[in-house]
Amino acid sequence: MTRPLPDAASQPRPPEGPTVDAPEQPAVPVGDDDDIAGPTTEQLRLSYYAISDVGRVRKDNQDSGYAGPWLLAVCDGVGGAARGDIASSTAVYELRQLDEAPGSADLLTRVTDGLHEAHQSIAVQVDQDPALSGTSTTATVALFDGQRIAIGHIGDSRGYLYRAGELSQITTDHTFVQSLIDEGRITEEEARVHPHRNLILKALDGLHEVEPDLFAIALAPGDRVFLCSDGASGVLEDARMADILSSGSPEFAAIELVRASLDAGSSDNVTCVVADVLTEEQAAADASYSDLEPMVVGAAAELKRRTPRGLFRGHRSGDTGELEPVDAEIPEGVGYAIQADPPVDPETYRYAPLAPRRFTWLRRLLAAVIVLGLVWIGLASAYWWSQQQYYVGEHEGQVAVYRGIDGLPGLSSVYRTTDLALDDLPEGARAQVEEGIDADSYEDAKDTVLRIAADAVPADGQE
Incomplete structure (x- = not known):
């Protein structure tokens, strides 16, 4: 069922939201729940849809996503020798425990606890299988309590709020290029093509201290919340995302965002979660709302099967690959210790530089000896020829x-x-x-x- 967003003019005017030019500022001040005032006191509902696509290049999907009545989440796993799909799916399975009606616990505290639990679960996975050492995942989480969402964010997956015809980025990327943007050294457009645009500075890895961004946003009827992995945000301009989010149901918008990302040339996995904020009356009048069930997509849903699927073949399975994926080439000299059949996606440079190679000094010495030998041979040949004249x-x-x-x-x-x-x-x-x-x-x-x-x-x- 296609449902247009409610007319913004007929809704209570929301407080000023964040701007695209200053995504680090949340829509409302950060603080305890008691300090957060929403634009409405009525109980609200979420109508949601989640979808994840392996993409046109990657062999495996290392994204995981979740959408439920109280929780939205996107996690993008690190590839390469360490199984990013395991990191992202582990995180989602821990975070989904937050998808329950709000209780007395502080909303931001619950998000913090969920992220720490995901962090610890990844650490357990690494302890059990040393081959997973180095695995990690981003995490962007929106926990709903009926009037507001608490955001927990780490990495370069993103959260957006579409309100009254305006799209605002509500999270700030923890990436190297974002630091360059903040310093005024490059623009947003230059960041999209920067050679180190995928180098993140924070992630859930089971090793380093978890330091997520935490804040809360009061919601209003007609708002649309959008979470995605960088497979979408890395190729779609804000205007294009806003255009897709401006109409249709959450299912329509999420699928179109994935399709648009693939058409724009995304070479990564693409995961999109879209949720509409409804009043109780709107939810009751929406026939599709009563059929909603929690959705797990991407690696978290496909880990056992590990087989990419075709275009929109079962939306709720979470895979919309338009073309058959092709094997990515493994860079020369990179080894993989994972025992998997078929081999995992060799996404070697996704979020962190490769570990330093062993015996680098010996390789350099041998290279120098070879170069000197070639020079000596050249000089000796030239001298021999001259002595025949x-x-x-x-x-x-x-x-x-x-x-x-x-x-x-x-x-x-x-x-x-x-x-x-x-x-x-x-x-x-x-x-x-x-x-x-x-x-x-x-x-x-x-x-x-x-x-x-x-x-x-x-x-x-x-x-």
Whole structure:
């Protein structure tokens, strides 16, 4: 069922939201739940849809997503030698425990606890299988209590709020390029094509201390919440996302966002979670709302099957691959210790640089020896060739045969001297000898000397 968003003019005016130019500012102040005032006091509901796609390049889906009546989440796992699909699915299965009606616990505290539980579960996975060392995942979580959402964010998956026709990014990427943007060194457009745009600075890895961004946003009827992995946000402009989010049901919007990401050339997995904020009356009037069940998509849903599916073949299975995926090439010299059949996606450079190679100094030394050897061979070959060359010239007033290259002192030396004085030669022959007469061989040089001697004039001027 396609349901247009409620007319913003007919709704209570929400407080000022964040702007795209300053995504680090949440829609309402960060603080305890008691400090957060919403634009409405009525109980609200979420109508949601989640979808994840392996994409057109990746062999495996390392994204995981979740959508339920109280919780929305997107996790994007690190690839390469460590199984990112395990990290993201582990995180989602821990976070989904938050999907229950709100109780007395502080909303932000529940999000923090959920992220820490996911962090610890990943650590347990690594302890049980050392081959997973280095695995990690992003996490963007929105926990709903009927009037507001508490956001927990770490990594470069993103959260957006579409309100009254305006799209606002409500999370800030924990990435190297975002730090360059914050410093004013590059623009948002330049960040999209920066060679290190996928290098993140924070993630859930079971090792480092979890330091997520935490804040809360009061919701209003007609709002639309959108969470996605960087497979979507990395290729879609804000205007394009806003256009898709401006109409249709959450299911329509989520599927179209995935399709648009693939059409825009995304080479990554793509995961999108879209949720509409409804009043209780709107939810009751929506026939599809009563059929909603929690949705698990991506690696968390497909981990056992591990087989990519085709275009929109069962939306709720969470895979919408438009083209058959192709194997990514494994960079030369990169080894994989994972025992998996089929092999996992070799997404080596996803979020962190490769570990330093072993014996780097030895490889450099061998390379230097090889280069020096090639240079020596080249010089030796050039010297050998020069010593096969001959010419006739002058040495201490006498005609002589030289071996080497005329005019290059280091590659030229007297090979034979004669008793033919330069002064005994006619003027023309003398000039030729002084300049140097090239010869094809020693025999040719000797014939040249004999020819010159035949034209020589004795010192006394007699024939």
